[in-house]
Amino acid sequence: MDKIKMTNPIVEMDGDEMTRVLWSLIKEELIEPFVELNTLYFDLGLKNRDETDDAVTTQAAEAIKEHHVGVKCATITPNAARQEEYNLKKLYKSPNGTIRAVLDGTVFRAPIIVKGIDPYVRSWKKPITIARHAYGDIYKAVEMEAGVGKVELVYTDPFGVEKRETVHELDAPGVVMGMHNMRPSIESFAKACFNYALSTHQDLWFATKDTISKIYDGKFKEVFNDVYEKLFKAEFEKAGIEYFYTLIDDAVARVMRSEGGFIWACKNYDGDVMSDMIASAFGSLSMMTSVLVSPEGNFEYEAAHGTVQRHYYKHLEGEETSTNPIATIFAWSGAFRKRGELDENKELMEFADKLEKACIDTIESGRMTKDLALITSLENPEVKNTQEFIKEIRKTLDGLI
Ligand SMILES: NC(=O)c1ccc[n+]([C@@H]2O[C@H](COP(=O)([O-])OP(=O)(O)OC[C@H]3O[C@@H](n4cnc5c(N)ncnc54)[C@H](O)[C@@H]3O)[C@@H](O)[C@H]2O)c1
Numbered sequence: 457m458d459k460i461k462m463t464n465p466i467v468e469m470d471g472d473e474m475t476r477v478l479w480s481l482i483k484e485e486l487i488e489p490f491v492e493l494n495t496l497y498f499d500l501g502l503k504n505r506d507e508t509d510d511a512v513t514t515q516a517a518e519a520i521k522e523h524h525v526g527v528k529c530a531t532i533t534p535n536a537a538r539q540e541e542y543n544l545k546k547l548y549k550s551p552n553g554t555i556r557a558v559l560d561g562t563v564f565r566a567p568i569i570v571k572g573i574d575p576y577v578r579s580w581k582k583p584i585t586i587a588r589h590a591y592g593d594i595y596k597a598v599e600m601e602a603g604v605g606k607v608e609l610v611y612t613d614p615f616g617v618e619k620r621e622t623v624h625e626l627d628a629p630g631v632v633m634g635m636h637n638m639r640p641s642i643e644s645f646a647k648a649c650f651n652y653a654l655s656t657h658q659d660l661w662f663a664t665k666d667t668i669s670k671i672y673d674g675k676f677k678e679v680f681n682d683v684y685e686k687l688f689k690a691e692f693e694k695a696g697i698e699y700f701y702t703l704i705d706d707a708v709a710r711v712m713r714s715e716g717g718f719i720w721a722c723k724n725y726d727g728d729v730m731s732d733m734i735a736s737a738f739g740s741l742s743m744m745t746s747v748l749v750s751p752e753g754n755f756e757y758e759a760a761h762g763t764v765q766r767h768y769y770k771h772l773e774g775e776e777t778s779t780n781p782i783a784t785i786f787a788w789s790g791a792f793r794k795r796g797e798l799d800e801n802k803e804l805m806e807f808a809d810k811l812e813k814a815c816i817d818t819i820e821s822g823r824m825t826k827d828l829a830l831i832t833s834l835e836n837p838e839v840k841n842t843q844e845f846i847k848e849i850r851k852t853l854d855g856l857i
Contacts, residue, residue, distance in 0.1 A: 471529030582717030588727025759783030
């Protein structure tokens with residue numbers, strides 16, 4: 457069989473620890489035998505980030521801007537312990553944060569559904585994709601402790617004109633917080649959500665608490681509504697999908713009774729909380745995919761999980777590991793599908809489908825990694841180690857191609 461050709465490259469970002477081990481196994485066993493791989497390779501492993509003073513991360517993000525599709529391995533976000541472990545010159549920022557700052561995107565996270573890994577919520581049949589607004593609110597808030605006295609909110613416009621609101625006349629010591637968001641950021645979040653809903657052909661839900669927070673949350677509701685009416689309504693109607701707004705408490709209740717199969721756009725804090733709830737209720741963090749979508753139409757795919765540090769230390773000791781590669785494989789298939797879509801490369805898109813099917817069929821046949829074997833409803837699962845499991849997927853893939 458001739459290998460599939462790629463006209464344009466994918467920006468490939470290698471990473472750290474156990475996922476770096478998975479990265480090369482996946483390429484060797486599941487990709488390179490079938491695809492004439494055309495990537496621009498950036499090594500985002502912590503050692504190379506340190507050697508390049510983290511310039512490599514920004515270069516990778518700029519390359520995604522140029523070529524529109526990237527795939528990223530999980531990377532370490534260093535803390536003090538890591539600084540010592542890797543003898544780092546300084547504590548670098550999270551690579552994901554740096555890339556997001558360059559691309560200005562929204563992160564969409566969705567679980568991979570397979571038979572035998574059953575969601576804890578019985579009604580869920582299809583994935584629920586969480587879109588989290590990644591700017592502002594409590595994450596950029598200022599807060600203080602205050603004693604008895606008057607707390608005020610003061611806005612000064614560029615001409616020095618002030619607008620004041622009393623927050624509270626405190627008659628006892630307490631705490632206060634001031635937070636903000638900005639219309640362009642909410643707008644670009646809304647556009648990313650509407651675009652992603654169209655490109656994945658799913659309904660979009662959005663919820664806030666605008667009955668209580670009439671101005672702040674009210675602004676989010678208004679911006680989403682404006683963007684929908686002006687830019688997306690006709691396309692949504694044509695595609696037969698729906699934009700649905702409700703209160704956050706109502707949304708939570710409806711999500712629990714739903715079948716899934718939609719995108720749930722969340723404000724920053726709601727997204728933080730709900731994405732962990734969705735991930736664990738669907739079964740496993742190792743089965744969550746993640747894609748960063750920028751308003752200019754750039755896409756960066758990755759697994760939602762981290763570098764699986766504990767398995768890596770075992771691997772270094774020469775011990776056997778059973779690390780789940782599925783979300784990392786789906787990061788590659790997501791990138792191939794998008795590259796194929798943009799380049800009208802049908803073969804590459806079909807390969808993406810087959811690669812995903814090979815993963816799902818392998819698990820559904822009872823062969824899986826330990827994390828899944830612990831939660832599966834299939835009887836007598838066969839636990840495979842990291843290398844064996846990837847070879848099992850290869851066997852299934854060979855049968856599909
Ligand atoms: N997107 C990213 O690049 C990203 C995301 C989160 C954490 N991290 C980094 O990863 C490192 C480890 O962080 P962590 O331990 O909090 O998160 P982690 O996701 O690596 O692990 C969390 C837990 O889930 C299990 N797990 C996760 N993925 C698994 C898989 N594929 N197979 C089997 N089990 C799996 C782990 O064993 C662990 O118990 C940290 O240095 C952190 O900075 C990176």
